[in-house]
Amino acid sequence: MSLKKLIQRCAQNDRQAQEEIYRLYAGKLFALCLKYSKNKVDAEDNLQDGFIQIFKKVKQFKHQGSFEGWMKRIIINTALQKYRDKNVLNLVYNDKQVEDEVNVAVNDEEISLDYLLHLIQELPNQYRLVFNLYVLDGYSHKEVGKALNISEGTSKSNLSRARMILKKKIELDQQEPDQYKAF
Numbered sequence: 001m002s003l004k005k006l007i008q009r010c011a012q013n014d015r016q017a018q019e020e021i022y023r024l025y026a027g028k029l030f031a032l033c034l035k036y037s038k039n040k041v042d043a044e045d046n047l048q049d050g051f052i053q054i055f056k057k058v059k060q061f062k063h064q065g066s067f068e069g070w071m072k073r074i075i076i077n078t079a080l081q082k083y084r085d086k087n088v089l090n091l092v093y094n095d096k097q098v099e100d101e102v103n104v105a106v107n108d109e110e111i112s113l114d115y116l117l118h119l120i121q122e123l124p125n126q127y128r129l130v131f132n133l134y135v136l137d138g139y140s141h142k143e144v145g146k147a148l149n150i151s152e153g154t155s156k157s158n159l160s161r162a163r164m165i166l167k168k169k170i171e172l173d174q175q176e177p178d179q180y181k182a183f
Contacts, residue, residue: 003067011059018055025068026051029075035132036079038121046082050075076137080147083125111170119169127162134159 001020009017030047037043053074061070120128133139133147134155144155 004063007058007061007063007067010055011061013055021054022051025071028068029071032072032075033079034117035120035136036076036129038125046075046079049082050078053078072137076133077147080129083129119166122169123162123165127158127165130155130158131162131166 006017006020010021026047029050030043033043033046033050034040037046050071054071057074061067120131123131129148130144133144134141139147141152141155141159144150144159145152148155150158
């Protein structure tokens with residue numbers, strides 16, 4: 001069955017079509033949820049809540065652009081809203097322009113994706129959200145500011161701080177190289 005037909009059936013509240021959409025996209029969307037969550041349990045909750053929103057709003061999808069991209073926006077917005085609702089989004093407000101790139105000198109060893117995800121999940125909420133939106137999901141600082149209700153300068157400042165924290169953690173862990181490879 002075509003994706004368009006599945007989407008149409010989902011819009012009619014067809015449970016089998018919803019299950020098929022879930023099976024097709026849950027893995028990719030769960031990986032996205034992990035980026036915006038402190039841990040696996042939060043990611044599972046965000047995935048569940050995100051799919052509820054997707055199925056509620058599927059009638060709004062206009063078949064213009066990527067369905068996966070449309071779902072990713074809903075998942076990200078669901079995760080951000082959850083943090084706003086819990087008042088855990090205590091962003092550091094600093095309009096001082098900080099645009100320095102942070103470079104990490106990595107030893108010849110490769111760092112695993114799981115390890116990097118773990119480090120990102122350990123970032124304070126405000127830094128993690130800005131880092132994910134800007135670096136991993138390609139939002140501009142203007143878009144990050146709008147999504148998080150902060151200024152562009154604050155977005156840049158929080159991104160810089162997130163990068164510095166990640167750099168320090170990677171450099172510290174490189175002093176014990178086997179620690180990050182086996183993660």
